[in-house]
Amino acid sequence: MDYKVxxxxxxxxxxxxxxxxYQVEGGWDADGKGPSVQDLRTHxxxxxxxxxxxxxxxxxxxxxxxxxxxxxxxxxxxxxxxTRIIPDGDGAVxxxxxxxxxxxxxALREQGIEPIVTMYHFDLPATLSAxxxxxxxxxxDAFVKFAEVLFNEYGxxxxxxxxxxxxxMMIMHGKMLGTTTLSGDEAQRDLFQQNHGMFLAQAxxxxxxxxxxxxxxxxxxxxxxxxxxxSCRPEDQxxxxxxxxxxxxxxTDLAVHGRYNSLAWAYLVERGWAPTIAxxxxxxxxxxxxxxxxxxxxxxxxxxxxxxxxxxxxQRGADQQMIRGEIGLYKAVDNPDLPKNAFGWEIDPxxxxxxxxxxxxxxQLPLLVTENGxxxxxxxxxxxMVHDDYRIDYLQRHIEQIRLALADGVDVLGYCPWSAxxxxxTHQGMKKRYGFIYVNRDEFDLRDLGRSRKxxxxxxxxxxESRGASLDA
Ligand code: BGP
Numbered sequence: 001m002d003y004k005v006x007x008x009x010x011x012x013x014x015x016x017x018x019x020x021x022y023q024v025e026g027g028w029d030a031d032g033k034g035p036s037v038q039d040l041r042t043h044x045x046x047x048x049x050x051x052x053x054x055x056x057x058x059x060x061x062x063x064x065x066x067x068x069x070x071x072x073x074x075x076x077x078x079x080x081x082x083t084r085i086i087p088d089g090d091g092a093v094x095x096x097x098x099x100x101x102x103x104x105x106x107a108l109r110e111q112g113i114e115p116i117v118t119m120y121h122f123d124l125p126a127t128l129s130a131x132x133x134x135x136x137x138x139x140x141d142a143f144v145k146f147a148e149v150l151f152n153e154y155g156x157x158x159x160x161x162x163x164x165x166x167x168x169m170m171i172m173h174g175k176m177l178g179t180t181t182l183s184g185d186e187a188q189r190d191l192f193q194q195n196h197g198m199f200l201a202q203a204x205x206x207x208x209x210x211x212x213x214x215x216x217x218x219x220x221x222x223x224x225x226x227x228x229x230x231s232c233r234p235e236d237q238x239x240x241x242x243x244x245x246x247x248x249x250x251x252t253d254l255a256v257h258g259r260y261n262s263l264a265w266a267y268l269v270e271r272g273w274a275p276t277i278a279x280x281x282x283x284x285x286x287x288x289x290x291x292x293x294x295x296x297x298x299x300x301x302x303x304x305x306x307x308x309x310x311x312x313x314x315q316r317g318a319d320q321q322m323i324r325g326e327i328g329l330y331k332a333v334d335n336p337d338l339p340k341n342a343f344g345w346e347i348d349p350x351x352x353x354x355x356x357x358x359x360x361x362x363x364q365l366p367l368l369v370t371e372n373g374x375x376x377x378x379x380x381x382x383x384x385m386v387h388d389d390y391r392i393d394y395l396q397r398h399i400e401q402i403r404l405a406l407a408d409g410v411d412v413l414g415y416c417p418w419s420a421x422x423x424x425x426t427h428q429g430m431k432k433r434y435g436f437i438y439v440n441r442d443e444f445d446l447r448d449l450g451r452s453r454k455x456x457x458x459x460x461x462x463x464x465e466s467r468g469a470s471l472d473a
Contacts (some may be wrong), residue, residue, distance in 0.1 A: 021121060076108055081097070086232075098149070116158075155214075174194075188273045203255075204221060206289065220252070226244070226358055239303045239457035294368040295367065298372065301332070303330040342377060368413040371418040378454065387454075402415060435454070
């Protein structure tokens with residue numbers, strides 16, 4: 001639908017930017033921090049940098065927050081490293097770790113920036129992983145204990161809480177992200193049992209947040225990629241429905257309604273991967289209610305009916321690291337109507353609006369975008385600045401779609417693109433940058449780790465100052 005006049009962004013809209021602890025902080029063993037599965041990740045990214053220094057935000061957070069203040073961010077979405085707070089996952093609390101996030105949150109508040117806290121972003125404590133990860137009920141209990149520490153420490157300063165970042169990616173790419181060490185069928189069974197554990201942990205933590213944080217708001221943060229059928233062939237539509245259910249709605253239906261999506265459950269039973277559900281689990285899941293839905297959106301996906309053989313599979317990305325498609329479920333195809341970025345990811349701003357509409361239609365909960373952005377090979381020009389017009393173009397075209405979603409009647413709380421500052425990419429190391437702020441280091445040479453604003457940060461600043469009106473300029 002076209003509109004003659006588009007609405008302004010609402011007063012109080014959370015114009016923000018995002019990061020995650022293991023990708024930005026560094027200081028991986030500083031001041032008593034314990035190892036997480038990310039710190040121990042050696043097999044991937046192959047030959048690229050580790051996360052030990054990252055962007056050194058742990059030591060330079062004050063400078064970083066000052067720059068965020070200059071840009072005029074209204075919100076900053078970051079994650080708290082579980083292993084800084086409780087180094088072995090469920091033992092003693094580390095006061096120095098607790099103090100770091102007090103300093104960070106206080107610095108944000110001084111700049112008038114709303115902190116949005118992710119409680120868990122891929123960095124499960126290594127000790128808990130070694131004991132079976134989320135398939136072990138002790139991990140679920142440990143997460144609740146960790147959450148209670150966070151709510152008690154920071155609850156008076158933090159309103160917005162995110163439970164788990166991209167639980168669906170930790171299941172779909174379980175080996176790469178350190179969720180499982182098993183292979184084949186065994187890995188799948190393990191992953192869906194871990195998935196169930198994460199759902200329980202999330203539900204219990206949502207309930208605790210409402211008990212411990214007056215006025216606190218909490219929600220999940222899955223990665224949502226709306227799935228299109230390749231054609232109007234009815235079989236392609238069935239494949240798209242299946243993949244939408246298994247990739248997307250499984251996670252959101254559980255978080256909001258506390259029940260397994262029926263198509264996703266049918267798939268788990270068919271494959272022999274359905275998790276064991278203990279007595280009382282479904283009641284715990286049904287009792288928890290999120291206040292909003294956060295989601296990360298990078299692009300849509302397009303699928304066709306499966307052929308039932310290896311031709312259903314497709315390697316994705318410039319370095320072909322990820323496999324999409326599943327034999328007998330859906331065939332992954334390129335969308336011929338979409339361009340790709342330098343790393344082979346499709347770019348689909350209109351799919352962003354479609355994703356908003358689908359989520360709103362299903363749940364009628366306020367929506368918060370916690371990631372969206374363009375990974376690129378940024379290089380400073382002779383004048384020292386990164387002239388990232390390609391990123392401005394990407395962000396502008398996505399933000400225009402938010403405005404259309406607002407016109408469609410969707411309640412949008414805010415937009416936190418990835419990323420506030422350059423950090424280590426999950427898949428491609430340091431060479432793939434997303435930040436508004438440039439960090440002077442490369443894959444192996446730490447240089448001086450100096451900070452400087454990219455052109456996109458000035459563009460974003462104008463946009464925030466004008467509450468989005470500069471889109472029309
Ligand atoms: C999301 C993760 C982020 C971030 C982002 C970009 O899946 O939540 O942690 O890494 O994707 O991905 P990448 O760094 O691989 O380009």
